[in-house]
Amino acid sequence: MQKHQQAIRERKKREKDQRIQSILAAAKQVFFSKGYLKTTMDEIALEAQISKPTIYQYFKTKDELYSSLMLPFLEEFGRQFERIEKKLTDRKYTSGNDLVKDLFNIFIRSYETAPDSLRVAHTFFQHQDLINELNPDTRAAISDRGKYDFELARRVLQAAITQGLLRDIDSFALSDILWGLFVGITQVMDMKATKHDQERKYLKSTLSLAEKLIIDAIVLK
Amino acid sequence: MQKHQQAIRERKKREKDQRIQSILAAAKQVFFSKGYLKTTMDEIALEAQISKPTIYQYFKTKDELYSSLMLPFLEEFGRQFERIEKKLTDRKYTSGNDLVKDLFNIFIRSYETAPDSLRVAHTFFQHQDLINELNPDTRAAISDRGKYDFELARRVLQAAITQGLLRDIDSFALSDILWGLFVGITQVMDMKATKHDQERKYLKSTLSLAEKLIIDAIVLK
Amino acid sequence: MQKHQQAIRERKKREKDQRIQSILAAAKQVFFSKGYLKTTMDEIALEAQISKPTIYQYFKTKDELYSSLMLPFLEEFGRQFERIEKKLTDRKYTSGNDLVKDLFNIFIRSYETAPDSLRVAHTFFQHQDLINELNPDTRAAISDRGKYDFELARRVLQAAITQGLLRDIDSFALSDILWGLFVGITQVMDMKATKHDQERKYLKSTLSLAEKLIIDAIVLK
Amino acid sequence: MQKHQQAIRERKKREKDQRIQSILAAAKQVFFSKGYLKTTMDEIALEAQISKPTIYQYFKTKDELYSSLMLPFLEEFGRQFERIEKKLTDRKYTSGNDLVKDLFNIFIRSYETAPDSLRVAHTFFQHQDLINELNPDTRAAISDRGKYDFELARRVLQAAITQGLLRDIDSFALSDILWGLFVGITQVMDMKATKHDQERKYLKSTLSLAEKLIIDAIVLK
DNA sequence: AATGAATGAGTGTTCATTCAT
DNA sequence: CATGAATGAACACTCATTCAT
Numbered sequence: 001m002q003k004h005q006q007a008i009r010e011r012k013k014r015e016k017d018q019r020i021q022s023i024l025a026a027a028k029q030v031f032f033s034k035g036y037l038k039t040t041m042d043e044i045a046l047e048a049q050i051s052k053p054t055i056y057q058y059f060k061t062k063d064e065l066y067s068s069l070m071l072p073f074l075e076e077f078g079r080q081f082e083r084i085e086k087k088l089t090d091r092k093y094t095s096g097n098d099l100v101k102d103l104f105n106i107f108i109r110s111y112e113t114a115p116d117s118l119r120v121a122h123t124f125f126q127h128q129d130l131i132n133e134l135n136p137d138t139r140a141a142i143s144d145r146g147k148y149d150f151e152l153a154r155r156v157l158q159a160a161i162t163q164g165l166l167r168d169i170d171s172f173a174l175s176d177i178l179w180g181l182f183v184g185i186t187q188v189m190d191m192k193a194t195k196h197d198q199e200r201k202y203l204k205s206t207l208s209l210a211e212k213l214i215i216d217a218i219v220l221k
Numbered sequence: 222m223q224k225h226q227q228a229i230r231e232r233k234k235r236e237k238d239q240r241i242q243s244i245l246a247a248a249k250q251v252f253f254s255k256g257y258l259k260t261t262m263d264e265i266a267l268e269a270q271i272s273k274p275t276i277y278q279y280f281k282t283k284d285e286l287y288s289s290l291m292l293p294f295l296e297e298f299g300r301q302f303e304r305i306e307k308k309l310t311d312r313k314y315t316s317g318n319d320l321v322k323d324l325f326n327i328f329i330r331s332y333e334t335a336p337d338s339l340r341v342a343h344t345f346f347q348h349q350d351l352i353n354e355l356n357p358d359t360r361a362a363i364s365d366r367g368k369y370d371f372e373l374a375r376r377v378l379q380a381a382i383t384q385g386l387l388r389d390i391d392s393f394a395l396s397d398i399l400w401g402l403f404v405g406i407t408q409v410m411d412m413k414a415t416k417h418d419q420e421r422k423y424l425k426s427t428l429s430l431a432e433k434l435i436i437d438a439i440v441l442k
Numbered sequence: 443m444q445k446h447q448q449a450i451r452e453r454k455k456r457e458k459d460q461r462i463q464s465i466l467a468a469a470k471q472v473f474f475s476k477g478y479l480k481t482t483m484d485e486i487a488l489e490a491q492i493s494k495p496t497i498y499q500y501f502k503t504k505d506e507l508y509s510s511l512m513l514p515f516l517e518e519f520g521r522q523f524e525r526i527e528k529k530l531t532d533r534k535y536t537s538g539n540d541l542v543k544d545l546f547n548i549f550i551r552s553y554e555t556a557p558d559s560l561r562v563a564h565t566f567f568q569h570q571d572l573i574n575e576l577n578p579d580t581r582a583a584i585s586d587r588g589k590y591d592f593e594l595a596r597r598v599l600q601a602a603i604t605q606g607l608l609r610d611i612d613s614f615a616l617s618d619i620l621w622g623l624f625v626g627i628t629q630v631m632d633m634k635a636t637k638h639d640q641e642r643k644y645l646k647s648t649l650s651l652a653e654k655l656i657i658d659a660i661v662l663k
Numbered sequence: 664m665q666k667h668q669q670a671i672r673e674r675k676k677r678e679k680d681q682r683i684q685s686i687l688a689a690a691k692q693v694f695f696s697k698g699y700l701k702t703t704m705d706e707i708a709l710e711a712q713i714s715k716p717t718i719y720q721y722f723k724t725k726d727e728l729y730s731s732l733m734l735p736f737l738e739e740f741g742r743q744f745e746r747i748e749k750k751l752t753d754r755k756y757t758s759g760n761d762l763v764k765d766l767f768n769i770f771i772r773s774y775e776t777a778p779d780s781l782r783v784a785h786t787f788f789q790h791q792d793l794i795n796e797l798n799p800d801t802r803a804a805i806s807d808r809g810k811y812d813f814e815l816a817r818r819v820l821q822a823a824i825t826q827g828l829l830r831d832i833d834s835f836a837l838s839d840i841l842w843g844l845f846v847g848i849t850q851v852m853d854m855k856a857t858k859h860d861q862e863r864k865y866l867k868s869t870l871s872l873a874e875k876l877i878i879d880a881i882v883l884k
Numbered sequence: 885a886a887t888g889a890a891t892g893a894g895t896g897t898t899c900a901t902t903c904a905t
Numbered sequence: 906c907a908t909g910a911a912t913g914a915a916c917a918c919t920c921a922t923t924c925a926t
Binding site: 482 | 915916920
């Protein structure tokens with residue numbers, strides 16, 4: 001019976017996907033809490049409640065598993081910037097104020113809903129060395145994606161400047177500054193947060209302040 | 222002959238110091254290019270062109286060697302901030318402008334003269350987990366020093382605000398933002414620099430721009 | 443098929459047990475011929491014809507492997523003494539003669555059936571320093587068990603004295619003397635045996651003589 | 664000037680001898696408290712308050728240093744037995760009682776005046792393996808000396824039997840039993856002593872009891 | 885497809901021994 | 906002769922990865 005066969009195949013597919021998801025979830029958990037090198041495959045397997053070789057069924061190497069985590073986040077960042085770029089192209093922004101807020105929101109939201117996602121950005125900045133260890137294919141994928149996001153962000157800023165929303169500032173430098181600011185602040189926050197959990201409340205106010213300062217500094221009034 | 226003996230002793234001392242320096246240089250090189258965990262003592266020994274046990278003659282553990290690199294930098298940062306604090310106490314600053322420039326200069330100069338030193342700051346922010354792996358004593362030393370620098374920086378900002386040099390902004394949040402900005406920008410710069418060496422020239426202009434923006438944003442006029 | 447599955451599972455279990463046994467056998471061999479410190483895990487692995495990490499699959503540390511060898515023997519000794527204590531409580535002994543013979547038999551039999559077992563006792567007496575090197579848990583286990591055996595033996599002697607089977611001698615001192623005698627003689631025997639294998643035949647007659655002398659000296663007639 | 668020269672040479676010789684003695688003293692201390700393998704040359708040098716290479720000036724290897732310690736003790740034992748043998752030949756013993764007491768005294772005294780010396784006997788019994796590691800020459804020296812002592816002891820017993828001082832017992836077996844008894848008891852004592860120092864007082868009474876029992880068992884009345 | 889079990893290739897650290905002075 | 910300094914060779918233990926089933 002065709003139908004029966006197909007139903008089985010579907011269930012198998014579903015189970016497989018689910019297994020992959022559980023591996024990724026476990027990997028994310030462990031990688032981001034202990035760092036790439038201190039993380040062992042044993043630990044991921046334990047967390048995912050499966051056996052080690054099963055991980056290898058789906059991910060050729062530890063490297064590949066690691067990068068499987070980075071790409072989606074980088075892509076999500078890209079999508080967010082694309083959304084903003086679209087809004088710009090559509091002339092939806094009437095003030096630089098709103099634009100800057102949208103940009104900040106990408107980070108604030110990701111930090112709040114999925115703090116791990118920002119740690120990806122950290123990793124990306126900190127561990128080029130590690131990225132260099134990945135096998136050429138996965139590495140190229142990540143690197144390309146990162147560059148794309150970078151360039152995209154710059155283009156957004158340039159467009160905003162061209163539209164007179166922001167002051168006339170070198171967009172390359174400004175882009176670097178904003179990326180650096182986001183990455184750096186979240187790192188500092190992160191460090192404090194792990195130590196004094198109650199300081200997490202400062203996070204939002206600090207980011208708000210940063211936003212205000214940046215608006216003061218770059219928005220054309 | 223006394224003189225001869227002493228000359229020998231001096232040469233020995235010099236050679237010893239030199240050896241320690243060469244170990245530190247090699248360690249710095251390898252640690253900062255590969256990270257603490259990926260770095261092996263074998264590799265440091267190779268780089269320093271000595272045998273592994275010789276390293277252990279001068280540094281009890283990998284930990285100790287590692288922190289021997291961090292502490293001086295953290296201390297240097299502290300000294301710089303203390304210098305600025307003194308200038309503030311002595312009412313040497315007549316404009317917030319100069320203060321911000323001095324603060325930026327701490328980082329710019331250290332980035333230029335000893336780019337590794339900033340990587341220390343990165344490490345400090347990124348790898349609290351790693352720091353937690355150090356043995357309690359060395360760890361306490363580093364952690365204390367880091368906290369001290371952090372608090373010192375905040376005090377400097379607060380004093381500047383009190384003196385009317387900067388706008389009235391929460392000094393804790395501002396301190397976090399500035400640290401984050403410095404750390405983040407240098408990371409971004411660093412990443413680009415390693416990849417496209419010619420981009421190093423952008424560094425200065427980017428930092429200058431950041432400085433200008435911050436001055437616009439926080440200096441009381 | 444259930445049966446097939448189960449058969450496989452059973453074989454696996456058997457193989458696993460066998461592997462553990464082969465590790466223990468190899469460890470016993472090497473430990474007792476070279477001593478704890480001179481023994482390397484590599485050598486045990488070689489002797490057991492497996493790889494080093496496999497040993498670590500079954501035994502967490504060298505310590506644990508080592509004590510896995512000692513504990514069973516100490517326990518066996520304990521059981522034997524308990525058997526004799528029971529016989530005493532049940533008033534099964536009508537002469538001290540029989541009791542002493544039973545005591546000697548514990549050692550004679552263990553020396554004959556498992557000469558290594560006595561070497562364990564030697565190790566126990568000789569290397570308190572070594573035992574102090576074991577990790578606290580395993581060490582406590584061994585030390586406790588040893589103390590228990592010691593006290594048990596003394597209690598047995600005291601009971602025999604109380605029942606008028608042995609002369610009225612301080613049971614603590616007597617216990618020490620008998621332990622020392624057993625341990626010492628087997629050591630001497632052992633030494634000779636390794637050197638001139640043909641001397642092994644003297645063993646039994648020597649132990650018999652020791653038994654006779656002790657009977658003469660302590661049994662109440 | 665001849666005299667002056669010679670005086671210098673003598674002082675040098677004296678200093679050299681003294682240095683050797685201080686090395687031996689330090690070595691004895693450390694070897695017997697930590698065991699051969701756990702002892703490091705560094706530690707001996709530290710204890711002797713000289714530098715490591717200086718030890719190597721006088722002792723080719725760690726092995727040789729170690730065996731330099733054993734030989735004198737074995738020789739001392741030999742001398743004591745020879746003294747007793749002489750007394751026997753001279754028909755100085757009128758009762759086996761005295762003979763046994765003299766034999767025990769060799770051990771009791773050495774245990775009291777120089778407990779280390781007995782540990783040499785232990786080492787000798789326990790570590791044939793170690794002895795096998797020594798270089799052929801030193802090893803032969805020790806082994807020969809040990810065998811000589813052994814045989815000497817047996818001859819003493821045989822003579823005593825022949826003279827009607829002791830019961831007619833196989834002298835080989837008896838010798839083994841007595842050696843074993845001494846070695847074993849001191850080991851047991853030693854173990855207890857290290858743990859509960861106050862138990863050291865039991866030592867003498869235990870050895871006395873052992874002596875009494877042996878007299879009961881083997882002296883011809 | 886999933887897994888218990890196995891292992892090659894490292895890691896940091898130690899130590900007997902040897903140089904150079 | 907004495908020594909500060911150096912090192913080759915080990916050693917316990919780990920981990921990514923692969924078999925056999």
